[in-house]
Amino acid sequence: MDIELIGRIWPFFAEAAWVTVKISILAIMLGLTLGFTAALASLSRNPVLRWPARSYVSLFRGTPALIQLFLLYFGGPQIGIHLEPFEAGVIGLGVNIGAYMCESIRGAIISVEKGQTEAGSCLGLAHHQVMSRIILPQAARMMVRPLGVNAIALIKGSAIVSTISVVELSYTAHRYISSTYKPFEMFILASVFYLAIVTIFSYGVKWVDRGVALE
């Protein structure tokens, strides 16, 4: 193991790790927004809202994230979408994880007992009031953990944006493997950063989960 090499190049990995963090946070925010919207739409009684939401989830969960990213970044210019690699990465990852997050949110909403809805209506609350005042606060507790699982999968999955030349952790690891022929060292170096990010993030999820449960 070449410790001297690791000592020399780790700052480049630290910089790349920051890109991984940025792209992940932005994609998670986009995914949450899309997931939440799609979850509400897919539970709507109106087929004009329900049908597009369900197709979105089915199509984006049914095809590889890598293909979706390539379609956006390489295929996009043909239909007039020109994006920088970083932007394409955020959008590609965010739209993909949004479909999975939709299922997590929808599952949490469905798991709230039906009697709660009925009780709310009996008390004279409108449909949107029942949703926002009764169902969602209870569903929120149930969705933190599955959404956390989605978000952590996204952090690891963000490695695929290296294929559209976003200079993040996996791109940097690949580049140094090609120039130094030291795959083990580069794997360990990149892994340390990934494990640190994932560990910190899962503590964050646990912290939020406890906070929501206390309410």
Add this chain to the structure above:
Amino acid sequence: MGLDFTIIPEYLDLLIAGTWWTVALTVVSMAMSLIIGVVFAVMQLSRHRLVRWPVTFFAWLFMGTPLLLQLFLIYFGLVQIGLDLNAFVAGVIALSLHFAVYNSDIIRSAIIAIDDGQYEAARSLGLSQFQTMTRTIVPQAVANVTPALGNMMIALLKESSLVSVIGVMELTLSAQRAISDSFRSFEFYLAAAAIYYVVNLTLEQAVRITERRSARYR
């Protein structure tokens, strides 16, 4: 440049060949990851720390890092230690190890979930140790793991697209070949997405049927 989907039939053979390789990758890697997953699960249930710890460490490492990075490690790492494997073999090894970690978790909890009373009941009915396992324990464990393992296989199908980066001529790389020849990115990536979607739906249906069949052992 507008869209022109009429070009796809010209490259249909390439795409179909790629699809078969994707299916082969998925099936072979799933089978291997199941075997390794069972070994890992049994090791993690061991009473000896020296047997448990290596698996725990490996699982922690492979669950916390991206598949793409693991693919680089295995493909370039094996070359470095003198094993010049072809890309398909390296891809299968990476996918099997990655999914074995998740499968072993599923299998382990299924083994734990079977009530001790089931062993005792089978034994007191006069079944041998072997019969207890094959007639009582395994059918129930299989019924319990089928849905979760089915989802893993569906995930594996999609993740197998990553091995295109090390040069395995599966569906994604076949689409890229067609693109570098025709310069029609949108059309071929969309075609590849459509094929993945169809294979995915077929697999989902197969999982559902298996689930229904094995449910009677629950």
